[in-house]
Amino acid sequence: MGSLGVVSVGKVQLEIEGISFSYGAEPILDQVSFTVPTGQLLGIIGPNGSGKSTLLRTISRTLKPYLGKVLFESRDMTTMSSLEIARQMAVVPQENQYDFPFTVEEIVMMGRTPHLGRFQREGPRDRRIVEEALRITNCAHLARKPVTELSGGERQRVTIARALAQEPRILLLDEPTAHLDINHQTEILNIVRRLNRDFNLTVIMVLHDLNLASEYCDQLLLLKDGRIFQIGTPEEIITRENIAAVYGSEVLVRPHPLHGRPQITLISQKPVPARSKKNIRVHVVGGGGMAATLMGELVYAGYQVTAGVLNIGDSDWEQARTLGIPTVEAPPFSPLTEETHRRNLQLIQQAQWVILAPIPFGEGNLKNLLALQEAAARGQRVIVIDRVPIEKRDYTGGRAEKEYRRLLALGALKVGKREEIYRLLEGEVSLH
Amino acid sequence: MAAGKKGFKQPTIILILFVSLLVSVIMALGIGAVPIPPGETVQILGSSLPLVGRLFSPASGPIVPSHFTIVTKLRLPRVLLAVLVGSSLAVSGATFQGLFKNPMADPYIIGVSAGAALGGTTALALSMRFRFLGIGAVPFFAFLGALLTMILVYNLARVGQRVPVMSLLLAGIAVGSVLQALVSLVTYFSESELQKIVFWLMGSLAGRSWDYFFLALPYVLVSMFIIWLHARDLNALLLGEEPAQHLGIDVERTKKYLLWAASMLTAVAVATSGLIGFVGLVVPHVVRLLFGPDHRLLLPAAALSGAVFLVWVDTCARILLPPQELPVGILTALLGGPFFLYLLRKRKNTLY
Numbered sequence: 001m002g003s004l005g006v007v008s009v010g011k012v013q014l015e016i017e018g019i020s021f022s023y024g025a026e027p028i029l030d031q032v033s034f035t036v037p038t039g040q041l042l043g044i045i046g047p048n049g050s051g052k053s054t055l056l057r058t059i060s061r062t063l064k065p066y067l068g069k070v071l072f073e074s075r076d077m078t079t080m081s082s083l084e085i086a087r088q089m090a091v092v093p094q095e096n097q098y099d100f101p102f103t104v105e106e107i108v109m110m111g112r113t114p115h116l117g118r119f120q121r122e123g124p125r126d127r128r129i130v131e132e133a134l135r136i137t138n139c140a141h142l143a144r145k146p147v148t149e150l151s152g153g154e155r156q157r158v159t160i161a162r163a164l165a166q167e168p169r170i171l172l173l174d175e176p177t178a179h180l181d182i183n184h185q186t187e188i189l190n191i192v193r194r195l196n197r198d199f200n201l202t203v204i205m206v207l208h209d210l211n212l213a214s215e216y217c218d219q220l221l222l223l224k225d226g227r228i229f230q231i232g233t234p235e236e237i238i239t240r241e242n243i244a245a246v247y248g249s250e251v252l253v254r255p256h257p258l259h260g261r262p263q264i265t266l267i268s269q270k271p272v273p274a275r276s277k278k279n280i281r282v283h284v285v286g287g288g289g290m291a292a293t294l295m296g297e298l299v300y301a302g303y304q305v306t307a308g309v310l311n312i313g314d315s316d317w318e319q320a321r322t323l324g325i326p327t328v329e330a331p332p333f334s335p336l337t338e339e340t341h342r343r344n345l346q347l348i349q350q351a352q353w354v355i356l357a358p359i360p361f362g363e364g365n366l367k368n369l370l371a372l373q374e375a376a377a378r379g380q381r382v383i384v385i386d387r388v389p390i391e392k393r394d395y396t397g398g399r400a401e402k403e404y405r406r407l408l409a410l411g412a413l414k415v416g417k418r419e420e421i422y423r424l425l426e427g428e429v430s431l432h
Numbered sequence: 433m434a435a436g437k438k439g440f441k442q443p444t445i446i447l448i449l450f451v452s453l454l455v456s457v458i459m460a461l462g463i464g465a466v467p468i469p470p471g472e473t474v475q476i477l478g479s480s481l482p483l484v485g486r487l488f489s490p491a492s493g494p495i496v497p498s499h500f501t502i503v504t505k506l507r508l509p510r511v512l513l514a515v516l517v518g519s520s521l522a523v524s525g526a527t528f529q530g531l532f533k534n535p536m537a538d539p540y541i542i543g544v545s546a547g548a549a550l551g552g553t554t555a556l557a558l559s560m561r562f563r564f565l566g567i568g569a570v571p572f573f574a575f576l577g578a579l580l581t582m583i584l585v586y587n588l589a590r591v592g593q594r595v596p597v598m599s600l601l602l603a604g605i606a607v608g609s610v611l612q613a614l615v616s617l618v619t620y621f622s623e624s625e626l627q628k629i630v631f632w633l634m635g636s637l638a639g640r641s642w643d644y645f646f647l648a649l650p651y652v653l654v655s656m657f658i659i660w661l662h663a664r665d666l667n668a669l670l671l672g673e674e675p676a677q678h679l680g681i682d683v684e685r686t687k688k689y690l691l692w693a694a695s696m697l698t699a700v701a702v703a704t705s706g707l708i709g710f711v712g713l714v715v716p717h718v719v720r721l722l723f724g725p726d727h728r729l730l731l732p733a734a735a736l737s738g739a740v741f742l743v744w745v746d747t748c749a750r751i752l753l754p755p756q757e758l759p760v761g762i763l764t765a766l767l768g769g770p771f772f773l774y775l776l777r778k779r780k781n782t783l784y
Binding site: 081082084085086087089090093096097098099102110111113114116166 | 533667675726
């Protein structure tokens, strides 16, 4: 897990040269070119209709491009027979029709077809390969079962086992996790990754789940309208800008907490709704993750959010950065300096509302309370979230509590539930 | 992979079926208005073989001369034709079921039978009486009709170099219903030959001579051999055409061979014996239920089972209402339908 962006350095195995394909007059692929080195795990991503599956099917030579060619180890694949190709390349299609009650073993044995003569019976070597393929795909216990009785995830694994029995050097998969539950999605992709790592099998797969694509692939090829938008490591491809440009969706991108690959979170609504709150600025004083959700909600609701003073590396700071909001930063674990305090005051002054999250107070961030007092004294609207009693988060021996009480005395509004904040903010809207 | 569902090895299953066929043929030869004991039938058959004939000389009693004639001239050609037609329909049905990936497909699915019916009906209605290579006008025109229909349907379904099975199915249904209407039209306007036409359409093996058998034999052998060659490819085609291609199979070429060979089997069967229903649907189906879907076992097993089935049903057709003959097509449907339903009820969970 977690080997960030390791690109297996292998010899170029596949060269896709200027492939163009169209159904009738409608172009599906336009001048697509890229190379795949041996042992790479390449993911093809892109919105519906961008040509992902078509690209995969031109590589597997199911479809014939009208322009361009595919070279397998420098050989033009159009000069190869389907038998020759089947010995090098196996394909796992998106859907598998298993209407006839072959046993799992029989289905996987069909993968040996390209290696057997017309009258040749399966030998011990073929049986060994089938056994191995079943084992790798966690299907050994299913060997005698009719395929018609399998679940979706099991069928997909059996299909992968069949592909493996072909002893291919390239494995193509067309959305292998479509229609599967999350546990089966990861099971399938773990198998694929193991095949890639352990057997140096080159893998090209179409995926529509961007997070899974980012997690599992070495390289990603992002398609847009039948052209390559960009090709690169997940870190290069899965960015807020790329997703917005190709999918037209607003997303947050942040590294996965365990493996570090970029993961997206969808913002189903654009941050600026029709009833614009664009002019309303809200400054949030947070820290230690106490303000993360609030900042997200406010951005989502369409407010202009600023934040301060947040220590670099703090989870609130991460959130502010993901949301892209103006933030006063301080070095980690350091007390606030005059300079950061001044900048915090500046942002506070520009805001119509200032909200204090239920953060713990130590000597380092006590200045935040003073800044808020200044604002309240000026008549600015300050909301104090009092979900946790101040005594319980005062690590200054009573000084914070004292300043906190003074802030309330200066007219700050104390709220307990989050809804109350929004009620207050909404009231602001009606005033204008 | 070699084992059938019951755990028998493939060769064992084939051997058992082959022995049943042999026994069925010998018993069927003895059954009729003149009963002949199986021992004598074996003697008659043996003694008419070249070279080894002498070994079958009267050890257990003399051969009645009239029995010799009844067996070799009357019953044997008919029974052997039943073997050919039964196996042809079963193999053709199994092939179409595989090609269309549909266990409900049968040898008549792409309209070949309707073409044969039109040919045969027309010959009967016009009372054509010429003989060609020992066979009459009816089978000749029936075969011609089947062949022309095959060519028509195939070319209607063709899209460039490819023959998608779906368009084959649709073209077959469309052409079939037009031809069926023409059959009705011809039948409607031929009062004098009406009974003959109706009887022929119901399918019968009555009064077929050796000529029919020997004319049909080469077509049947060649077609079956071609299909047998593609048994493994048929298995792969059940996965779908694209997966089959990814396993290295030349899908379009394979489909073409299988289609023509299966249609040829249907054409021969219909031309020699009219429309015998249900054999081509039920037999492959039952064989698949018993031994699994692997065509390397399914095809020979279906051929032998189809032969056994038709030999017995035709024997029933001969003896049930003496001295009348029942059209065998009626009996196959009467027997096959309920048996089929029984199997479906019994094995609900494995419908195919």
